[in-house]
Amino acid sequence: MADNQVIMKGNEAMAEAAIRSGCRLFSGYPITPQTEILEYMAWRMPEVGGTIVQTEDELCGIYMLFGASAAGARTLSTSAGPGYSLFQEGISYLVGSDLPAVLVDVTRIGNALGDISQSQGDYELVTKGNGHGDTMVPVFTPNSVQEIVDDTVMAYDMSEKYKHPVILLYDAAIGQMMEGVTLPDMHEHDINKYDWSVKGIKKGEHGRKITNVSYFCEDMYVGYEKYLRDKYAQITENEQRWESIGVEDAEVVTIAYGISSRVCKEAVLHAREQGIKLGLIRPKMVVPFPVKAFDEIGPNCKGLMVVEMSIKGQMVNDVALASRCKYPIYGYLTSYEVPESDKVIEIAKDILAGNAKEVF
């Protein structure tokens, strides 16, 4: 078996994929269920000559990352729930300063401290939060250990392509599960690859200023408006990623990401064995939301079912907008319980029988 094929826990695979993408500075603070990333980095980062700092808090985590990114390094900071809330201002500064970075939220359950078990309650924080101002940050939603690895590799490239932070959002179940995975080869990142990073100037060069890029735009916020709108339009056009199963002939289309999407996949198979035409749209990224996926829905569709571990149904609004409210929207919304495939099928039957209640 090749060295690159291993069995790994999701969080550890994330850390290893970051290292192999050339990440050489990790700064972060412990919080379950993402601490394995920090713990893995604690022994692994020194092996590759990088820097790992268990910081005094998440603020130092994200701002040390900010400095390292400004200096040209590939960086990582990760957190969960309460700690991820503390990232918000820093994310806005990364966006405002055009700095690449990769961040991870391994979602845990609950408001306030909540608890350490899986849930999907950080969707709005991660997709719509990102601190103050007009921020929009690409978000990957891997649903397997392999996808965590693949998305991490893509996230680093994407963050440099757009000079923008990129986030991985996955729930505790995905972060904690062990699966077989193929790791990428080691990639060394050159901190001098880009001219924009601070590195000291040569005689005759002008100093670089890493700060709000709006200060350098023509007429400041007039130019910045166009600059940022164009950047977001490009991200929205180029980066929609999804998987769809049986959508063209489906009578009910489920929409789910992360652990819930694995359940829905199983439900689609079983439902079809029973003659119920169930489909699945699985966003692989939720920012930009895969609006294009909804064009594939066929004429048989009677309704959409959002399957999500969120009391509010945080993804429901995105689904309504992406489908342009063409179909009634139903929900299988839990909080601490991982949805069950039998229940997905039951709700699909209710929808088809006209017995289900729309979410709005």
Added chain:
Amino acid sequence: MADKIFTAPEMLRMSDPTGFCPGCGHGTAGRLQFEVLDEMGLLEDSITVYDVACDSLYMWAIDTDCVGVAHGRAIAAACGVKRTRPNNPVCAYVGDGATYSIGIQHTIWAAARNENITVIVINNGVFGMTGGQMAPTTLLGQKTITTPAGRSREMNGQPLDVVKLFTGMDIAYLARGSLDSVASINKTKKYIRKAFEKQMNGEGLSFVEILSPCPTNWGLSPQDSLKRIREVVEDVYPLGEFIERGVK
């Protein structure tokens, strides 16, 4: 014709206004930083990290690599820059509000980890940028917009003194200088030079606090502001070198 007695570093664009108020200490303090770096042959290699407060106006006056970051986070960001580029001189040039209030955890932990950076803190006893509110360094009894009756220990807590805060910290260097006179300015410049020398020797955190006037928010003339530093502020915040690695 008069003799030329002063030359500013070439990369300090003396032709452009810095944006500082007349008589502000930033104009002198930052110049000292760049003079020292220039004399040490390090100016081009230097990377300075700024907060959002008055200090950040230097970004537009100095033609070297600079990073501007959120209020209170310049020290954390400077650690990230330095850990990525250990051969460049890295300086966090910051205000006392940023350093001892909103970002104090980074100040203490940069010391605890003995991060190999230089920190220059402007202690002007107020929040300059936002209009003169109480700072952590505001003296007891001192009137500011948010302590209209004078700072009281009961209502506002006691002033923070970095020398006491860093007691027992195994850092490379801690000194406090002042800008109240030419003699003080020359001494402060020596502290800054030592600070950068220690960073370049890899000795760890070198930290220089500078007592500095904010005439605008003190409601005093530039001259009276310097007098106040000499007669009032230096009594509370004594000057000198307080920690020096390898020196008893």
